Amino acid sequence: MPTVLGFEGSANKIGVGVVRDGAVLANPRRTYVTPPGTGFLPGDTARHHRAVVLDLLQEALTEAGLTSQDIDCIAYTKGPGMGAPLVSVAVVARTVAQLWNKPLLGVNHCIGHIEMGRLITGATSPTVLYVSGGNTQVIAYSEHRYRIFGETIDIAVGNCLDRFARVLKISNDPSPGYNIEQMAKRGKKLVDLPYTVKGMDVSFSGILSFIEDVAQRMLATGECTPEDLCFSLQETVFAMLVEITERAMAHCGSQEALIVGGVGCNMRLQEMMETMCQERGARLFATDERFCIDNGAMIAQAGWEMFRAGHRTPLSESGVTQRYRTDEVEVTWRD
Amino acid sequence: MEDDDGIPGRGAEDGEGQAIPGDPGIPDRPGGHEGPGRGGSGEAGAEGGPAQGAQALNAPGPDGIALPGPMAINPRPEPLQFSFIVPFRSPVEAEIAWEYLAQRPQPQPVVVEQELAVSDNLLSIRLSSEDPAQLLTTFITFLHELTLLIQTMQRLLPPYFFLTPRPEKGG
Numbered sequence: 001m002p003t004v005l006g007f008e009g010s011a012n013k014i015g016v017g018v019v020r021d022g023a024v025l026a027n028p029r030r031t032y033v034t035p036p037g038t039g040f041l042p043g044d045t046a047r048h049h050r051a052v053v054l055d056l057l058q059e060a061l062t063e064a065g066l067t068s069q070d071i072d073c074i075a076y077t078k079g080p081g082m083g084a085p086l087v088s089v090a091v092v093a094r095t096v097a098q099l100w101n102k103p104l105l106g107v108n109h110c111i112g113h114i115e116m117g118r119l120i121t122g123a124t125s126p127t128v129l130y131v132s133g134g135n136t137q138v139i140a141y142s143e144h145r146y147r148i149f150g151e152t153i154d155i156a157v158g159n160c161l162d163r164f165a166r167v168l169k170i171s172n173d174p175s176p177g178y179n180i181e182q183m184a185k186r187g188k189k190l191v192d193l194p195y196t197v198k199g200m201d202v203s204f205s206g207i208l209s210f211i212e213d214v215a216q217r218m219l220a221t222g223e224c225t226p227e228d229l230c231f232s233l234q235e236t237v238f239a240m241l242v243e244i245t246e247r248a249m250a251h252c253g254s255q256e257a258l259i260v261g262g263v264g265c266n267m268r269l270q271e272m273m274e275t276m277c278q279e280r281g282a283r284l285f286a287t288d289e290r291f292c293i294d295n296g297a298m299i300a301q302a303g304w305e306m307f308r309a310g311h312r313t314p315l316s317e318s319g320v321t322q323r324y325r326t327d328e329v330e331v332t333w334r335d
Numbered sequence: 336m337e338d339d340d341g342i343p344g345r346g347a348e349d350g351e352g353q354a355i356p357g358d359p360g361i362p363d364r365p366g367g368h369e370g371p372g373r374g375g376s377g378e379a380g381a382e383g384g385p386a387q388g389a390q391a392l393n394a395p396g397p398d399g400i401a402l403p404g405p406m407a408i409n410p411r412p413e414p415l416q417f418s419f420i421v422p423f424r425s426p427v428e429a430e431i432a433w434e435y436l437a438q439r440p441q442p443q444p445v446v447v448e449q450e451l452a453v454s455d456n457l458l459s460i461r462l463s464s465e466d467p468a469q470l471l472t473t474f475i476t477f478l479h480e481l482t483l484l485i486q487t488m489q490r491l492l493p494p495y496f497f498l499t500p501r502p503e504k505g506g
Contacts, residue, residue: 046479050479050482050483053483054486054487054490057490058490068491087476087480088479088483091480091483091484091487092483092487094435094439095435095483095484095487095488095491096487096491098431098434098435099431099487099488099491099492100491315435315438315439315440316438316439316440317440318439318440319439319440319442
């Protein structure tokens with residue numbers, strides 16, 4: 001009955017979670033929010049994480065009703081992500097592991113999302129659409145690897161949405177993507193935007209460049225409203241994601257689809273994916289904002305699986321890596 | 336003793352009123368075990384710099400005049416070094432910090448060499464590199480890491496670890 005403490009801090013969210021045998025015992029989180037029109041920079045984000053991580057650790061243990069002696073393993077996000085924030089969290093995880101004399105596990109952030117999605121939804125072997133501010137991948141499990149069937153060839157869909165939010169000076173609180181979603185609900189006009197799917201892959205840099213270029217002009221001339229632009233951007237990028245997911249499902253003969261990652265919270269994306277799944281006779285799985293958005297429990301859950309499978313990360317190998325592919329990890333805990 | 340940022344400073348005296356070795360300008364290094372690599376003098380402050388180029392001379396000719404030969408290749412410049420000593424509140428803390436810093440993974444390829452040594456409650460660190468920009472960046476990152484390490488220890492270790500044992504009174 002191992003109990004795993006997980007640290008996550010690869011982007012602007014920092015979380016500490018506790019998982020024991022499929023139960024999430026604690027999952028506190030903090031978000032570093034920047035002013036409208038700006039994004040979060042690595043140094044500032046790391047400073048934020050350093051300031052709150054120990055409080056979060058205490059909060060997690062208190063919420064779970066546990067002490068250090070109850071913890072069997074310390075898991076942390078090894079990558080991918082932003083360098084300075086990753087390092088800040090890794091330092092604490094390593095120190096905790098050393099002080100408490102517990103084994104340490106470096107976890108792939110993407111696999112953390114997948115394993116938490118599988119745990120919460122009960123999906124058995126889904127085609128996974130992983131969409132966030134830093135990653136956009138279509139993934140399916142095969143022979144001990146989470147294989148990437150399709151992905152963005154440039155920026156992540158969440159990055160596209162976040163950067164568009166800056167153009168319109170949309171608030172980053174609680175997140176720019178959430179605020180775009182609320183504005184999109186009031187949109188009435190569909191503006192024609194570049195739709196870029198290349199086989200199994202997608203591209204978002206072109207649509208971002210285009211909308212950054214035309215937004216101010218269209219708004220100034222009254223051709224459309226900010227709500228129309230939010231609506232149009234969502235409809236276009238989400239349709240691209242649905243297309244490549246469906247293509248992967250057809251290739252794999254999959255009857256399940258699972259959405260993970262912060263953009264997976266978006267109800268319009270879930271609605272469009274549900275329509276596609278229904279048309280195929282497939283089932284859609286999705287989680288809520290507690291587990292869609294980056295959190296410590298997902299790292300703890302992936303760490304729990306890895307720990308039971310015998311994985312360990314020696315201190316000398318407990319670095320971080322900004323580029324850590326989902327398919328680099330040997331998934332020994334699955335058949 | 337810590338500065339406003341919570342970074343352990345270098346106090347002038349320990350609890351017994353004795354000067355702590357390694358005060359600025361006093362080359363010294365506490366004895367004790369060392370981390371990876373060799374130990375060296377614990378000078379505070381940066382030192383080193385590019386060595387002067389030398390011009391080789393041919394042996395004197397029949398007229399007794401030694402003419403300059405081909406220009407010698409400039410020898411490799413000595414690396415820049417920055418050394419500092421961090422006092423901890425107890426030898427246990429210093430030992431834990433040394434163990435952590437000695438084992439943690441280093442960025443590859445190694446551009447900045449790190450030498451660590453611990454003695455009693457003092458951790459001495461020396462960073463050296465031929466690249467001044469990398470040296471500065473590594474030093475700043477190192478301080479952030481060290482600060483977080485110390486804060487974590489102070490939050491998680493039981494209070495008795497921080498008690499400084501007092502010497503018995505003698506007659």
